[in-house]
Amino acid sequence: MAERYDPATIEPKWQAIWEETRLYRRDDASDKPKWYFLTMLPYPSGDLHTGHWYAMAPSDAAARYKRMQGYNVWFPIGFDAFGLPAENAAIKHGVHPHRWTMENITRMRRQLRQMGTMFDWEHEAITCLPGYYQWTQWFFRKFYDMGLAYREKAPVDWCPNCNTSLAREQVWGEDRHCERCGTPVEIRNLEQWKFRITRYADELLEGLDRIDWPEPVKIMQRNWIGRSEGVEFAMTIQGRPDLSFRVFTTRPDTTFGMSFVVLAPEHPLVAAITTPEQRAAVEAYVAEAARKSELVRQAEAGEKSGVFTGAYAINPVNGQAVPIWIADYVLMGYGTGAIMGVPAHDKRDFAFARQYGLPTPIVIVPEAVYKAGDPRAWDEEAARNLTAAYTAKEGGVMVNSGPFDGLAWPASFEATADWLAEHADGARKINYRLRDWLISRQRMWGAPIPIIYCPDCGTVPVPYADLPVLLPEDAEFRPTGESPLKFHEGFRYVKCPRCGGDAERETDTMDTFLCSSWYQYAYLSPYWKEGQPLSPDDTPWDPAVGRIWLPVDQYTGGIEHATMHLLYTRFFTKAMRDAGLVDFDEPMLRLFNQGMILGEDGEKMSKSRGNVVNPDDYVAQYGADTVRAFLMFIGPWEEGGPWNPRAIEGVRRFLNRVWSLVVDPPEAAATGSPDPQAVTALRRATHRTIAKVTEDYEHFKFNTMIAALMAFSNTLAQVKTTPVYGTAAWDEAITTLLLLLAPATPHITEELWARLGKPYSIHTQSWPQADPELLQVEMVELPVQVNGKVRDRITVAADADESTIQEAALTNPQVQKWLNGRTVRRVIIVPRRLVNIVTD
RNA sequence: GGGGCGGUGGCGAAACGGCAGACGCAGCGGACUUAAAAUCCGUCGUGCUGAGUAGCACAUGUGGGUUCGAAUCCCACCCGCCCUACCA
Numbered sequence: 001m002a003e004r005y006d007p008a009t010i011e012p013k014w015q016a017i018w019e020e021t022r023l024y025r026r027d028d029a030s031d032k033p034k035w036y037f038l039t040m041l042p043y044p045s046g047d048l049h050t051g052h053w054y055a056m057a058p059s060d061a062a063a064r065y066k067r068m069q070g071y072n073v074w075f076p077i078g079f080d081a082f083g084l085p086a087e088n089a090a091i092k093h094g095v096h097p098h099r100w101t102m103e104n105i106t107r108m109r110r111q112l113r114q115m116g117t118m119f120d121w122e123h124e125a126i127t128c129l130p131g132y133y134q135w136t137q138w139f140f141r142k143f144y145d146m147g148l149a150y151r152e153k154a155p156v157d158w159c160p161n162c163n164t165s166l167a168r169e170q171v172w173g174e175d176r177h178c179e180r181c182g183t184p185v186e187i188r189n190l191e192q193w194k195f196r197i198t199r200y201a202d203e204l205l206e207g208l209d210r211i212d213w214p215e216p217v218k219i220m221q222r223n224w225i226g227r228s229e230g231v232e233f234a235m236t237i238q239g240r241p242d243l244s245f246r247v248f249t250t251r252p253d254t255t256f257g258m259s260f261v262v263l264a265p266e267h268p269l270v271a272a273i274t275t276p277e278q279r280a281a282v283e284a285y286v287a288e289a290a291r292k293s294e295l296v297r298q299a300e301a302g303e304k305s306g307v308f309t310g311a312y313a314i315n316p317v318n319g320q321a322v323p324i325w326i327a328d329y330v331l332m333g334y335g336t337g338a339i340m341g342v343p344a345h346d347k348r349d350f351a352f353a354r355q356y357g358l359p360t361p362i363v364i365v366p367e368a369v370y371k372a373g374d375p376r377a378w379d380e381e382a383a384r385n386l387t388a389a390y391t392a393k394e395g396g397v398m399v400n401s402g403p404f405d406g407l408a409w410p411a412s413f414e415a416t417a418d419w420l421a422e423h424a425d426g427a428r429k430i431n432y433r434l435r436d437w438l439i440s441r442q443r444m445w446g447a448p449i450p451i452i453y454c455p456d457c458g459t460v461p462v463p464y465a466d467l468p469v470l471l472p473e474d475a476e477f478r479p480t481g482e483s484p485l486k487f488h489e490g491f492r493y494v495k496c497p498r499c500g501g502d503a504e505r506e507t508d509t510m511d512t513f514l515c516s517s518w519y520q521y522a523y524l525s526p527y528w529k530e531g532q533p534l535s536p537d538d539t540p541w542d543p544a545v546g547r548i549w550l551p552v553d554q555y556t557g558g559i560e561h562a563t564m565h566l567l568y569t570r571f572f573t574k575a576m577r578d579a580g581l582v583d584f585d586e587p588m589l590r591l592f593n594q595g596m597i598l599g600e601d602g603e604k605m606s607k608s609r610g611n612v613v614n615p616d617d618y619v620a621q622y623g624a625d626t627v628r629a630f631l632m633f634i635g636p637w638e639e640g641g642p643w644n645p646r647a648i649e650g651v652r653r654f655l656n657r658v659w660s661l662v663v664d665p666p667e668a669a670a671t672g673s674p675d676p677q678a679v680t681a682l683r684r685a686t687h688r689t690i691a692k693v694t695e696d697y698e699h700f701k702f703n704t705m706i707a708a709l710m711a712f713s714n715t716l717a718q719v720k721t722t723p724v725y726g727t728a729a730w731d732e733a734i735t736t737l738l739l740l741l742a743p744a745t746p747h748i749t750e751e752l753w754a755r756l757g758k759p760y761s762i763h764t765q766s767w768p769q770a771d772p773e774l775l776q777v778e779m780v781e782l783p784v785q786v787n788g789k790v791r792d793r794i795t796v797a798a799d800a801d802e803s804t805i806q807e808a809a810l811t812n813p814q815v816q817k818w819l820n821g822r823t824v825r826r827v828i829i830v831p832r833r834l835v836n837i838v839t840d
Numbered sequence: 841g842g843g844g845c846g847g848u849g850g851c852g853a854a855a856c857g858g859c860a861g862a863c864g865c866a867g868c869g870g871a872c873u874u875a876a877a878a879u880c881c882g883u884c885g886u887g888c889u890g891a892g893u894a895g896c897a898c899a900u901g902u903g904g905g906u907u908c909g910a911a912u913c914c915c916a917c918c919c920g921c922c923c924u925a926c927c928a
Contacts, residue, residue, distance in 0.1 A: 216844055223843060226927060249928060262928090304926085334927045341928095347841075348926055433927050559844085560923070595845090596922080604922090633864075635853060639845080644852060650864045656879090667880095704854070707863035714863095717880095783859040788909050790859050828908050834858050838908045 005659035007623020010751040015113055023761055024118040026074045028548055035071035036549045037063040038520050038588070040557030040565075041078045044104040045085060048111035050605065050613045050643065054597040057628040058637050058702050059556045060117040064743035065697040066554075067118070068767040074549060076523040077112065077119040079105050081128035082512045084167060087445045090477045097445040098473070101128055111616070116624050116746045118763070123523050127515035131527025133447040134468030135540040136515050139572070140439075141450055142579055144461050145536065148196045151459065154438055158188040162480040165190070165442040180481055192440040193449055193508070197571045201225055201432045203585070204570055213591040214638075217562045224563040226433025231417045232336060233426035235261065237273055238312040238321045245269050245313075248335030248429060251345060252420055253412035255317045256401040257363035259353065260341040261324045262306065264332040265289035273324060275310025282307050282326060289328045304329055304352045315340075316424035317416075318402065327352060335431055364396040370406065437568065439511045444475055444483045446509025454496035454503040463497050465533040469505070483507060516565055517572040520552050520587060539581055552588040559593035566591075592700050595640025597631070602642045613643045625745035626652045632702035632744055654710050655748055657717060658741065662734060662752045666720050674723040682724055685715050686733045687774040693740045694770065702744070709741055736768050784809045785836040786818040794835075802829045809835040 018024065039059040042052055060075070067073040079101075086097035093100075105126060112119065125132055143149045156165040159178040165188070170179040177184050197204075205225055208218045230250035237243040247261070263270055265286045274282045285307040306327030313324050322341075329348055330339050343353035343360040353360055397408045407415055420426030440449065448469040450462035462469055472491045475484035485491055485507040496503035518540070522528075525542035539546070551573075573587040598604060599611025606612065618627050630651040635641040689712040696705035716733055724730055735756070742749040742762045753762035780798045782805065783790045792814035796805055806827050809815060815837065822839035829835050 220844065220923080224924090228927075230928080247928085251928080329926045329928095331927070336928095339928045346928070348928075351841095351926095431927070562844085562923080598921095602921090633852090641852070644865070647852060647865045653879090654864085660879095703852095704863080707854075710863055781859090785858085785909075788858095793859075826908060828858090830858060834909090836858080836908055 003663060005656050005663075005748065007625060007747065008620075011114075011116065011624055011747045014747045014750045015116060018761075019113075021760075022122075023763060024075070024120055025122055026076075026120050027072055028545060030072040032070055032072040034549055035063075035066050035073045035554065036520075036552045037066060037073055037075045037554045037556075038523075038552045039075075039077075039555070040561065041080045041516065041519055042108065043083060043085075044079045044081055044101055044108055046104050046107065048108050048115075048615065050597050050615050053115065053615045053627065054631050054640070055557065055594055056112070056117060057115060058594065058632050058700070060115070060119075061628070061632065061702065061743040062554070062556070062697065062700060064118055064746065064763060065767070067763070068739070068743065068765060070766065073118075075118050075120060076123045076125075077117075077121065078125035078519055078523060078526075079108070079127065080512065080516050080519070081105065081126050082133075082446045082509075082515055084170075084443065084445070087443060087477070087481070090445075091479060091481060094477070096473070096475065098128065098471075102126075114619060114624055115628070118746075123526055125519060125522045125526040127447075127512070127519065127522075128445070129527065130468050130470055131530035132522060133515070134530070134534065135518070135522065135528070136447040136510065137450045137462070137467050137469060138464065138534055138538065138540060139514070139518060140447075140510065141461055141464060141467070142536065143195060143575060144451075146575065146579060148199065148575055149193060149439075150196065151191055151193050153189045154192040154194070155187045155189050156192070156442070157185045159183050159185055159481075162482065164480065164482045167441075190440075190442075192438055193451075193506075193510075195437040195439055195571070197437045197568075198432060198434055200571055200574050201227065201434050203574055204434075204567065207570065207574075207586050211586050211589060211591070213588075214559075214593055217559060217566065217591065217593065220562040221567055224434065224567065228431050228433075230429055230431065231420055231426050232429040233316065233420040233424040235313045235316065235338075235340075235424070237269075237324075238314055240273070240311075243269065243272060245338050246336045247338045247340050248431060249340055251342065251413075252416040252426075253398055253401075253404070253407070253409065254342045254345045254363055255315065255340065255416060255420070256398075256404075257342040257344050257361050258315050258320075258322055258340040259343060259359045259361055260322050261313045262327045262330045262339050262341055262352070263309075263324060264330040264337040265326050265328055266332040267326070267337045270309065270326055273309055273311040278308060278310035282309055285326060304348070304355050306352060306356065308356075316420065323358070325352075325356075333435070334433070361400065363398060363400050365399050367397050367408065370397045370399060437511075437513075437571070439514060440508040441511055442483050442507075443509050444471070444477075444485050446512060447515065448485070448491075449506045449508050449510055451506040452494060452496060452503050453506065454499060454501060456501055457496055457498040457503075460496055460498050460503070464535050464538075466497065467534050483509075485509070513565060513568050517569045518576075520569075521546070521550070521576075524549060546582075550582065551584050551586065553590060555588040555591045556594060557591075558596070562593075592638070594637045597634075597640055598642040600643055600645060613645075618648065622648060622652050623655075623747070625748045626655055629655065629706055629745050633706040635703055637700055637702055651706075654706075654713065655745065657713050658737065659748065659752065661713060661716050661720065661737070662755065666725055672723050674727050678719070678722060678724050679727060679729045682715075682719055682729045682733055684774050684777075685712060686729070686736050687770045689740065690736060690768045690770040691775055694767070697743070706744065709737065712737060738762060739765055739768050780832050782809075782832075783834045784812060784815050785834060786815060787838060788836060791815050791818050798832060802831075805829050805831075805835060809837065 039056055063073050063075040081101050086101050089095060089100045090097045127133065140149060157171050158165050159181065161181045161183040162178060166178060166185060171185050172179050205222060205227060208221060228250050230248055231252040232246050232248045234244045234246050270282065270286065304327065306325045309324045309326060311324045312321040315322055330337065341349045341352060343350040343358065344362045345364055350360070397406055398404045398412050404412065404415055417426065417428060448471060450467060450469045452460045452462060454460050472488050475488060477484055492505050492507060494503055494505050495501065521541050524545045528541050529538065569587050573582065574585050576582050577585045596604065599609065599613065601611050603609055603611060615627060626648065630648045633651055689708055692708045693705050696702070696708065716737065719725060719730065738749045738752055739762065746763060750762050754760065777798050779795050781793050781795050783793050785791065792812050794808045794812055796808055806829060809827070819837065819839065824837055824839055826838040827835065828838065
């Protein structure tokens with residue numbers, strides 16, 4: 001009786017051996033080319049869930065593949081350990097966030113080891129430990145010195161009952177109430193620290209062209225940065241030549257279509273220009289807008305409201321007076337806080353004009369209409385429909401625009417921009433949608449912002465040598481959720497580092513996105529210089545190690561981080577370059593985004609839906625290798641997909657078959673000597689599989705990689721019943737199968753490798769090479785189409801010339817039947833692909 | 841409102857512009873078994889013709905287009921999921 005495949009025995013055994021032999025340790029002395037393979041670090045929420053497996057198991061396979069390809073691969077791991085859930089747990093269970101977090105990490109480490117990954121645990125980094133966050137604070141200090149950190153008032157969602165600010169995910173429902181107590185949130189303007197990411201806006205755009213990242217991520221980052229080129233020009237108030245304001249537009253070619261002007265409610269000119277009759281209405285609107293502030297206004301997006309000020313402005317291009325309104329769809333924080341309203345050619349302006357009965361003059365029409373000579377046929381009714389031809393820059397020409405009539409984009413932009421520059425104090429201007437990064441959090445479980453406020457010296461940064469500013473271990477959590485740092489006297493009240501007088505520490509902590517913006521550097525030498533005084537001339541990692549491994553060669557993670565984490569870490573690296581810390585300016589050269597693993601019902605896994613799949617249960621039942629291979633087999637990695645509890649059986653059968661191929665004796669001893677053709681056929685199958693699997697690993701196509709190996713194992717099961725079993729070709733096939741499968745299912749392949757008597761470890765073996773000669777085929781079968789429909793197939797030599805192929809195709813009896821009585825017009829021959837005969 | 845991704849058998853999915861459905865799940869038929877599990881063999885898009893070998897037609901969300909040839913490229917539309925929120 002042959003021994004059965006028992007993952008519960010072999011998996012822990014090999015995990016222990018790998019660890020004892022330090023199989024996956026980082027090698028800083030290797031002369032192989034280095035490959036820094038990074039996967040997004042997990043948040044220690046408690047248990048490793050299926051999403052973690054889906055992100056990490058295929059990443060691990062890709063890293064192992066690269067290693068077998070001859071690279072010196074480093075695949076580190078860590079934990080993004082600051083954040084809100086730990087604070088909530090602290091309030092709920094009365095346990096310090098540090099303890100809660102570290103206990104979770106202990107549990108998740110064990111689960112991660114169960115997965116059989118090649119993570120280098122010797123360089124693990126945890127962001128909430130002082131040796132880590134001293135450097136997060138060092139970066140803040142450095143950026144402060146570089147003029148990249150500054151403080152200003154910014155709106156936050158505030159719960160008046162809990163007396164704290166809330167993160168976006170803590171604000172629930174249409175009425176925007178507090179997650180914890182249900183109180184509707186307010187907007188408070190608080191002094192907050194920000195990073196000047198906008199200084200790098202252009203560079204963040206340009207850098208995208210030089211990195212091998214998925215196009216969707218690049219598109220999202222470009223849109224997020226939102227560079228727009230336009231023109232700013234001055235408008236004067238009718239009857240008040242002393243007063244003027246500036247507007248920004250990306251469409252100066254539509255200036256003749258202006259029928260109103262809108263100022264943001266906070267615009268400084270509002271009070272000065274409002275007429276007495278309108279004053280009450282305007283003041284009420286301004287007050288209401290101030291109360292709502294920007295965050296709520298964004299939540300109400302879509303509904304237009306506004307008030308007429310009673311004043312008029314002069315359109316510089318035609319001298320027309322247009323009414324000045326205020327409306328909260330115009331934001332003081334973008335452009336000049338004032339816009340020209342051109343309802344015929346802007347959707348938002350159009351909605352506003354409809355609402356308040358303002359005219360909609362048309363100044364761009366399709367070229368065909370212009371050429372037909374009667375643009376005025378396009379009346380307001382046509383504008384109401386706002387056809388694509390109307391709003392499009394391309395394909396439209398200017399009308400009702402005096403000397404500019406007939407101009408098309410981009411000449412229309414150039415001409416009107418020049419005119420405005422000369423006559424309306426205009427200037428070309430580039431605006432960005434990107435805002436500076438607000439990093440202040442009114443929370444306890446984060447890296448404290450190293451700033452001290454002194455009544456005499458003002459804002460004083462904590463000296464480098466005094467870092468880290470440690471979180472207190474005896475913090476007292478209030479049920480309301482208020483930050484304990486505010487009430488911790490020992491933390492809060494300090495001496496000014498400059499004058500020695502009484503001062504107060506900043507009690508806000510930093511956004512956890514800061515911690516994860518530089519973790520790929522922290523991994524190099526975790527907790528570097530812990531316990532030693534820091535200085536501005538430091539590097540936050542061992543520079544000798546950095547020279548070996550930086551930058552990251554391959555990064556993997558979810559696309560949901562496209563515009564936050566992935567932009568922040570790029571910003572960090574550019575700022576670090578300017579600080580002289582690195583000599584490159586993009587942190588990750590290649591990126592691959594996996595999709596999301598869904599519940600059995602095809603919906604996102606969530607406790608409320610009750611569709612959460614616990615990977616531990618499946619690991620216990622099937623083993624880690626089966627779960628790993630199943631997650632890879634489920635579908636294209638970048639697309640994600642639903643978990644199918646029955647389909648995993650197929651993967652288990654596959655691994656059982658692999659086991660049986662190696663371990664079990666053949667059922668019936670085949671007699672006779674092996675057929676040389678069958679031997680060659682097996683060798684061809686082996687080498688075709690090498691080529692296919694290699695290609696798939698290169699492109700992260702794990703699903704077809706597994707499929708190819710399933711097909712190969714099916715072939716081997718057939719061959720095993722023939723005399724080819726036991727030949728050198730058979731041995732080659734079996735070792736190849738194990739080598740190709742090793743990155744995906746590391747335990748079973750290691751076990752079978754050992755049982756074959758091969759030297760430890762399969763994971764240090766070289767990747768098999770496909771023999772090009774065995775990939776060649778002598779004969780090929782070509783489908784023959786008549787008018788695009790396959791009618792028969794012919795077999796010809798692979799290198800047959802076109803006339804031979806044509807001859808064979810035309811004389812084929814089936815084809816003859818279909819050609820009956822028709823004239824052959826054309827014969828299309830695609831070598832090694834097909835033949836298509838086109839008739840009348 | 842803006843952006844991203846997707847829509848192919850009963851299901852998950854394959855398919856450099858070139859034989860649609862590889863590989864697997866489920867199903868169906870069979871072998872082994874007292875029986876079941878496991879395993880193995882066969883079958884498996886729909887419709888029509890045919891006793892049958894087989895053959896034909898139709899099929900990749902919908903409608904157009906480009907092409908000798910389209911799941912694949914282009915245009916319009918419908919549906920689903922994810923991210924984002926008035927950026928002039």
